[in-house]
Amino acid sequence: MVRACLDVAEVPISVKVRLGTGTGPNTALEVAQRLEKEGIYRICVHGRTLKQRYSGLADWEQIRDIVDGVEIPVIANGDVVDSASTKLCMDITKSAGLMIGRGAIGMPNIFYDIKRDLGWNISPPPWKEDNPAVARLWCWKRYLDISKQVYGEKMNKNIKRHAISFTKGLPGASAMRVQLHSVTTQEELGKRVSQYLENLNPQELKI
Numbered sequence: 001m002v003r004a005c006l007d008v009a010e011v012p013i014s015v016k017v018r019l020g021t022g023t024g025p026n027t028a029l030e031v032a033q034r035l036e037k038e039g040i041y042r043i044c045v046h047g048r049t050l051k052q053r054y055s056g057l058a059d060w061e062q063i064r065d066i067v068d069g070v071e072i073p074v075i076a077n078g079d080v081v082d083s084a085s086t087k088l089c090m091d092i093t094k095s096a097g098l099m100i101g102r103g104a105i106g107m108p109n110i111f112y113d114i115k116r117d118l119g120w121n122i123s124p125p126p127w128k129e130d131n132p133a134v135a136r137l138w139c140w141k142r143y144l145d146i147s148k149q150v151y152g153e154k155m156n157k158n159i160k161r162h163a164i165s166f167t168k169g170l171p172g173a174s175a176m177r178v179q180l181h182s183v184t185t186q187e188e189l190g191k192r193v194s195q196y197l198e199n200l201n202p203q204e205l206k207i
């Protein structure tokens with residue numbers, strides 16, 4: 001499958017894998033080396049097997065074995081949620097980069113926050129003030145713009161779920177979400193969540 005992609009692609013091809021299926025022998029390193037030989041540009045490894053789904057912890061040591069066993073860049077993935085886990089994961093795996101999945105859901109500013117907290121050289125964020133409430137609101141509004149581009153006036157069936165993610169753990173969020181049940185248009189829903197985020201007091205936030 002990878003060879004077929006490489007044959008026709010005019011751009012570099014990266015591959016994302018788990019640590020094998022978790023049923024037979026562990027072939028994660030062997031698979032990575034075979035992919036490297038085929039000519040992929042880089043490989044992203046989620047440190048769990050298929051069988052594990054999301055149980056247990058991502059095995060960053062095994063990702064390190066793959067980093068040591070190939071020449072191409074390895075991107076480590078699994079359980080990175082903040083600057084502390086970023087640092088630890090990069091220290092253990094020695095990976096060329098990281099991929100973040102669940103930690104970015106409802107909190108896309110996580111990428112900026114981590115780079116800022118680790119003192120990496122980055123350009124300023126698009127939101128005006130570096131406080132969590134302002135960042136969250138900016139991201140929610142951007143989400144609404146993209147949602148509109150994708151769905152137009154049609155209802156984005158994921159919008160309520162995403163509204164929950166964007167407000168998870170914030171003060172008064174549960175009460176605000178109850179009110180969303182009766183909302184029928186995405187415009188109204190977008191507005192309600194925006195108003196809620198606008199009225200948050202950044203001092204109260206520990207996000």
Ligand SMILES: Cc1cc2nc3c(=O)[nH]c(=O)nc-3n(C[C@H](O)[C@H](O)[C@H](O)COP(=O)(O)O)c2cc1C
Pocket residue numbers: 016046077078079080099100101102103
């Ligand atoms: C909603 C959702 C959708 C995902 N879709 C894919 C996918 O299409 N392909 C894939 O390789 N991994 C997919 N994943 C797995 C993530 O890319 C990632 O490997 C996994 O969540 C572990 O990283 P995390 O601990 O940062 O979440 C998905 C994960 C989530 C939560």
